[in-house]
Amino acid sequence: MFIITYFLITTLGVGLVNRKILYQLQSVEYEHEFDRKALQSLEGTPGLEKLSRKYQKHYIERVVRLDFTGSGIRVNKNNFPDIHQLLVEACDILQLNYIPELYILWDYQVNGFASGSENPIIVLYSGAIDLLSKEELLYIIGHELGHIKSGHMLYHQMGSIIPVLGEIASVLTLGISSIVGTSLTLALLYWHRMSEFTADRAGLLACQNKEAAMSAMMKMSGVPKNHFDKIKTEDFIEQAREFQDFDYDSLDKIGKAVLIMNSTHPWTVMRAHEILKWVDSGAYDQIIEKHSAIKKVSGSTGTMPCLNCGFEITGKEKFCPGCGTRFGRR
Incomplete structure (x- = not known):
């Protein structure tokens, strides 16, 4: 993998630039504490992992792969080589020991996602490719690789299948199982939101550019294309820093929880706030310095x-x- 990246740098004049490969990086080192606590609660659910792996292996994984190989455009070194190069670079930096398949799907959201736990794939929407700079796109790709590196995919998929299983079971148990299914779904969705904070950190480690991470989030939030040249990340950063003020009021905490309880992602400003808080703590710089100093x-x-x-x-x-x-x- 490192030979591939070296070839891209020397022959195309592109690649890592000033970004550093983070040798021997482990996902637990940048794991967000909210992610860890929420996952510990989920792992205490009897039979959840066994059920998840069974459905993932026999149903979800195959259906998802069939869907995207049939409807998406696969990226490789011959087809969209510039995007493939970013994927290879991000895998090098984050020390993922293989390169997941990457597909492009038509949708003008500035986003992407990862899917599958046994053989994960990444899907990027056309909007992300059209509207993001290369460094911003590297942030998005790094974010999805972060989910894969942390092993998030198994429970992510179950967040979508549990409601279906709950509806089937409720018919057989006169509605009792639907209550249990709803509780488990909300717990899975809560952890899914918390896992996004960990993946955001992986995205920043991949692009190693705070401004690019912030501008990518601004575009995800809805900045119109004809205003891209007017983007001021410093204003968005100030907004993200101010967001913490709402946490001091317990009523606002409850309000925020109710507003996003059925969502898979936290608010974008909340995500930006958590990234900035991590950077301000010095933990980001410590990881960069520690792992870039390690020799292969x-x-x-x-x-x-x-x-x-x-x-x-x-x-x-x-x-x-x-x-x-x-x-x-x-």
Whole structure:
């Protein structure tokens, strides 16, 4: 993968520019605390993971792949090579050990999504490709790779299938199961929103440009195309910083929860606020400095040192045998 990126830089004059490859990056290092807490609550639901994997394997995964391979345009090094290059670059930076398939789908939203847990794919909407700069698009691609790297996809899919299963079950149980299904759906949707904060951090780590992340969010929020040259990210940043003021009023907290309880994504300004808070804490810079200073591990053993204690690992472990550090979910 790194050879591919080097070839793109030397032959096309494009590529990483000033962005740094974050060697041995683990998703748990940039995982948002809201994501972690919400996931812990979900993981305590008896049988949820088993049910999720069963439906993912036998139904959702195949249907989704069939849908996008039949209706979307696949991106590769020959077809839309500039977009494929951004995907390769983002995978290098975030240390994803394979390159997911990428498809373009007609829709003029400035957005995209990832789907599938066994063999995840990324879908970008035409609006994102037309309306975003390359650095902004790299942020979006990095965001979706963040979902994949963190292993978010299994429960994301169940958020859409649980309501259907609940309706079927409620017919058989005189409506009792619909109550349980609704509660579980709301819990899944809440975690989905929290997982977006983690993926936003991955997007910023991929593009390594706060201004690009903010302008991408502004375009996602609805800035008209003929006003793109008038975008002032500093005003949006000020708006995002002011958003925290609403959190001090408990009534506003309840109001915000009710307004977005059925949504899969938090408000864009809320997402921008969380990114800025992370950057201001110094955690973003610490990750960049820490992982860009690590040299690529070479040799035939296929092992690498744990970043916490130095114990040799293969990268497949969930926890370090030496110190117990939890690695990324995937």
